[in-house]
Amino acid sequence: MSCQKGIPVSSYLVMTQVNCVVPAMKLLSSVDSPVTGNPNVEDLWNLETIGIVESLDITNDDRAMEQFNKSTYCENGRYYVTWPWKCEYPDLPENFYVAMSRMRSLAKRFERDKDLLMRYNEVIQSQIKQGVVERAVEDKKETLKHYLPHHPILTPTKSITKIQVVYDASVKSKKGAKSLNECLYRGPVLLPDLCGILF
Structure with a gap:
């Protein structure tokens, strides 16, 4: 040079x-x-x-963790936590008819595959027994009502769980309406960064 x-x-x-x-x-x-x-x-x-x-601003992950830490409690050997709502009164419309339409489609699938119906029912009954899900009851009160459509995912290659119930929290009752996922904080990603794994 x-x-x-x-x-x-x-x-x-x-x-x-x-x-x-x-x-x-x-x-x-x-x-x-x-x-x-x-x-x-x-x-x-x-x-x-x-x-x-x-950014030094509080992120959505920080808000989710703050709610998580404030609302977590233990009762009878089980931990409970409230839903991580983005606001106190979410604009979440009732989606009964969308959920019922999905249920009818699922029922038609079960009519063609009785074995799938039996295995699916076993998973649902187990989740009810464990308190993971609960039966939706008729409620006359003016409270927030939102239903989660569900469907089976078959994994025949797995030796333990060959059928999984997937709940669809991203479904919208109509165009422009919010889904349950959009009303909740996602929470921090606990998986390691892909770049950190590769390099």
């Missing part, structure tokens, strides 16, 4: 973006500022170096 007047040979030339074609000699005669010594390699990928800093 040739030494320009006043710039040490060990310096690095930092050039700005050029919007026009400039002869190489003229381009190298204009220097932004020298960076003396060896640059810290970590600074090359450090986001703070280019002005990206982590």
Whole structure:
């Protein structure tokens, strides 16, 4: 590297973006500022170096964890926690007819496959017994009512659980309405970052 007047040979030339074609000699005669010594390699990928800093605002994950910590309690050897609502009175419409329509489709599938019906019923009864789900009862009170459509997922390759019941919390009662998932905080992701696993 040739030494320009006043710039040490060990310096690095930092050039700005050029919007026009400039002869190489003229381009190298204009220097932004020298960076003396060896640059810290970590600074090359450090986001703070280019002005990206982590927000100090409370995130949705923080709010979800705050609700989780405030509402968790233990009773009869079981832990309970409230739903992580984004607001106190969510705008979640009743979706009875959507859930009933899905149930009718599922019933037609069960008519064609009685074995699936028996295994599905075993899973549902087990979940009721464990208190995972509860039977929806007729309620005349003006309270929030929202139903979760469900369907089976078959995993014949698994040796233990060959049938799983999947509850659809992303279903919407009509276009423009919110789903249950949209009214709840997701909560922090507990899985490791994929980039961290790969590198």
